[in-house]
Amino acid sequence: MFKGSGGLTDSEKYLKWLCDKSFLSLWSHANVFRQSGSELCDLLVIFGDEIIIFSDKYCQFPDSGNLDQDWNRWFRRAVASSAKQLWGAENWIRNHPERIYLDNKCQHKLSVPIEITENTNFHLVLVSHGASNKCAQLSGGSGSLIFFNEIKGFDNHSFPFHIGDLDVNKTFIHVLDDNTLNILLNNRDTVADFSIYLKKRKKFLRSGITVFSAGEEELLAHYLKFLNIEGEHDFVLPNNLESDSAIAFDEGLWINFQGSSQRLAQLQADRKSYIWDDLIEEFSRHAIAGTQHYVSEGGFLDSEKAIRFLAQTTRLERRLLSNNLLDIIETTPSNMRRLRVIIPTNPDNIYYVLLLFPCYELKDKYSYEDYRESRRYFLQTCCMITRLKYPDANYVIGIAMESGYHFTKRSEDLICFDCNNWNEGLERSAREDQEQLGILVSPSRFEFNEKEYPD
Structure with missing residues (x-):
């Protein structure tokens, strides 16, 4: 390009x-x-x-x-x-x-x-x-x-x-x-x-x-x-x-x-939000250079649309998303899988799916390509099940990466699912996958409250 x-x-x-x-x-x-x-x-x-x-x-x-x-x-x-x-x-x-x-x-x-x-x-x-x-x-x-x-x-x-x-x-x-x-x-x-x-x-x-x-x-x-x-x-x-x-x-x-104490607290809290900026720029760099591991049929335009969803967030929203991402990275061992769905707080009804997927020791019959394909398929499945569980969703944005806080060579996958494309066939398939894999059957719910100006 x-x-x-x-x-x-x-x-x-x-x-x-x-x-x-x-x-x-x-x-x-x-x-x-x-x-x-x-x-x-x-x-x-x-x-x-x-x-x-x-x-x-x-x-x-x-x-x-x-x-x-x-x-x-x-x-x-x-x-x-x-x-x-x-x-x-x-x-x-x-x-x-x-x-x-x-x-x-x-x-x-x-x-x-x-x-x-x-x-x-x-x-x-x-x-x-x-x-x-x-x-x-x-x-x-x-x-x-x-x-x-x-x-x-x-x-x-x-x-x-x-x-x-x-x-x-x-x-x-x-x-x-x-x-x-x-x-x-x-x-x-x-x-x-x-x-x-x-x-x-x-x-x-x-x-x-x-x-x-x-x-x-x-x-x-x-x-x-x-x-x-x-x-x-x-x-x-x-x-x-x-x-x-x-x-x-x-x-x-x-x-x-x-110089106010609230402003200084805000600036301190916002530091972590730039992790989201780095993630956007990493996806953008690969999209511009054509070095993505996988590209959907729409090519660059599909990639730009998906990345734009990440970038249309405000600084406060990026702080919330970054803190959620950091939390699951820091608390998930490298041999465990972790899924978190972030429910929207505004009327756009954009749901975020964060997935950590363990990268086990690669063997002759299981290559890195196999790992990335498995992770991408699982992320897609999680996005479909998220739409099944939350029918008010307009879009589901999925991000996947390796489990483990100290993983030195982290890679990322990004999926954007337009829920306007939902139909009976997708619902039936998502319900079967949910029953078979047990995804979001009885999820634990907890809140991340972000004040723009922390106390």
Whole structure:
């Protein structure tokens, strides 16, 4: 499979590295093209219905001695021109999703075709480098661009270091800078968390409430601190705030939030969640390289869909999944089999099946190929029986690996079963397998409760 660009400029390379780390390499594409010699955007993230388009530009901030003039020049080059590129890229993708290429000669298309539907969400992110040092020098603080949503349209962006809504009649553009790019991608570092944040940010900033924020990080601090009535992070406001009121997020909110005991406990607890990221990237690496041990008839596209289920989880969900995986690995001897089904806590009804399957000493008549085939068949059987036991399941995602905590050469299998394909024949077969193998006949039930901010 063709490997796309890793970025051309230093800032693009860094953006690609950040996005690979946050959104993982299977879905992040740097320097994609619409036609030979015509770049579409600096970085494109395609993840199911979520399409994130990045523009990344460094423009040195002028130093003529006239701050207003210097700002206007920098804004036109670093922000206005990039915004036009983003809107143009969005329009191209909407109208020509099949004409997007990974190389300058337009010989290699995206490995996963884009399907534009009524559920497709476009997120436009403009990263403008070059003004932070000057902003910090003159205004103090972190140097983050100041956000004020009463500024509307290019022509009204005349006050230095203040950013608003670039065009109220077009798709909202989220403007980040050197400082806030790092903060946002390191703290909303899954596709789910990042895209949800952008959706709620856009809704909030176009809600009619006047919003002033000393920097993107101050907005993020408020968002992470509060939950709405559905238990989701959101820009929760005082009950007495009218729709035409004003609210300010002053400098210092982010620093205070980062130093709080709950936040420090969260960051400590989240460390284990990156085991899930490593697992996703391992599956992705083999899918991209074509080195998977087994591939279903759909080939790469089947693999991408299965891996995408693993990657559509939030950071908190990954912590729960990782802790379950670690628990069975640490408590299962190398000669024992262990099965755990993780029941969903949200309405998507995606069930996870974790299987540890012992790899006994291989003999002449039982090869490693035989072991992998047996394990894969058993995992598939467990997924079918899971659907039998939990008929509300929409998808069952199965992961299998060797038993034993100290197994030095661990391998992984991944299965995605779409329960819409369930029929009487599958149910009859699953019931027979359950009776014969005794799988999930009377499973032990226990709870793993994960608080985002541990006590």
